[in-house]
Amino acid sequence: MTRRHRSRASVGLLAVVLAASPAFGLAEPPSPAALTTAAEDEQTAARTLLESAEARLVSLEQERAIIEADHSTLDANQLKLARELESALRDTRQFAVEAYVAGGPPASIGEVLAANDVGDAIWRSEVLASQTAHGLERAGALRDLMGRSDSAVRQIALRGDQNRRKVEAATIDRFFAAIASKAAEQRVAAERAPAPLRVDQVATAPGSLAEGWARLRSCESSGNYRALSPGGLYRGAYQFDLRTWEAVGGTGDPIDAAPAEQDLRAQILYDRRGRQPWPSCGRFLP
Numbered sequence: 001m002t003r004r005h006r007s008r009a010s011v012g013l014l015a016v017v018l019a020a021s022p023a024f025g026l027a028e029p030p031s032p033a034a035l036t037t038a039a040e041d042e043q044t045a046a047r048t049l050l051e052s053a054e055a056r057l058v059s060l061e062q063e064r065a066i067i068e069a070d071h072s073t074l075d076a077n078q079l080k081l082a083r084e085l086e087s088a089l090r091d092t093r094q095f096a097v098e099a100y101v102a103g104g105p106p107a108s109i110g111e112v113l114a115a116n117d118v119g120d121a122i123w124r125s126e127v128l129a130s131q132t133a134h135g136l137e138r139a140g141a142l143r144d145l146m147g148r149s150d151s152a153v154r155q156i157a158l159r160g161d162q163n164r165r166k167v168e169a170a171t172i173d174r175f176f177a178a179i180a181s182k183a184a185e186q187r188v189a190a191e192r193a194p195a196p197l198r199v200d201q202v203a204t205a206p207g208s209l210a211e212g213w214a215r216l217r218s219c220e221s222s223g224n225y226r227a228l229s230p231g232g233l234y235r236g237a238y239q240f241d242l243r244t245w246e247a248v249g250g251t252g253d254p255i256d257a258a259p260a261e262q263d264l265r266a267q268i269l270y271d272r273r274g275r276q277p278w279p280s281c282g283r284f285l286p
Contacts (some may be wrong), residue, residue, distance in 0.1 A: 219281035
């Protein structure tokens with residue numbers, strides 16, 4: 001390569017490096033759409049938790065199916081014992097939880113001592129004795145079933161009970177994750193909501209823009225505010241899909257909205273994203 005050619009190659013390489021380097025101010029800054037807010041980050045995290053809880057429930061349902069299939073290895077007597085043992089485990093656990101929430105026997109004894117009179121103390125003592133007897137009865141029934149069950153029955157019953165406990169916990173996790181996800185969605189929607197725009201602001205748009213909107217409607221839907229795309233995905237004069245319609249503040253079905261409402265939502269979408277939502281027919285807008 002000659003010196004002249006090497007010089008040209010060096011100049012070309014330098015130009016590429018300069019064009020790609022933000023230090024020289026030539027790289028384009030990230031667009032506003034590429035930036036996420038704290039609310040959007042929170043929404044993403046909430047959705048991740050919800051998806052994780054739902055995936056865990058699916059996994060536990062699959063685990064339950066395997067346990068149920070393993071029941072087929074038991075004979076009729078073993079199967080009956082396994083069902084009874086699993087039910088007794090569940091009942092005993094529920095009783096223990098209720099006793100814990102109620103404060104347990106020590107708290108109940110304290111209530112007896114805090115009675116207002118003798119009659120009240122007698123009544124509270126009877127309640128305490130009843131609870132204690134009930135707990136002993138359940139524990140005895142469980143102990144009896146465990147004694148009459150062989151290792152195969154106990155193993156399947158314990159696996160079933162453990163699976164049920166995990167499902168209960170995962171269901172609670174999903175419940176709270178769904179609440180958090182919905183709350184995050186609402187915060188994002190509130191954050192994205194544009195400044196109030198009056199319907200008359202759309203109706204009194206400059207002549208050239210109003211003409212552009214009319215031509216866009218004609219292109220998208222033949223100007224029909226109740227138009228549906230062949231597959232039903234895109235709806236109304238501006239062919240909104242439901243997700244985009246809701247993102248600009250719409251509710252319900254776009255085709256049920258008044259023309260002025262559809263015009264307003266289209267204007268909001270245009271203010272946010274320009275002609276991009278209408279790849280072909282958007283050419284009529286400035």
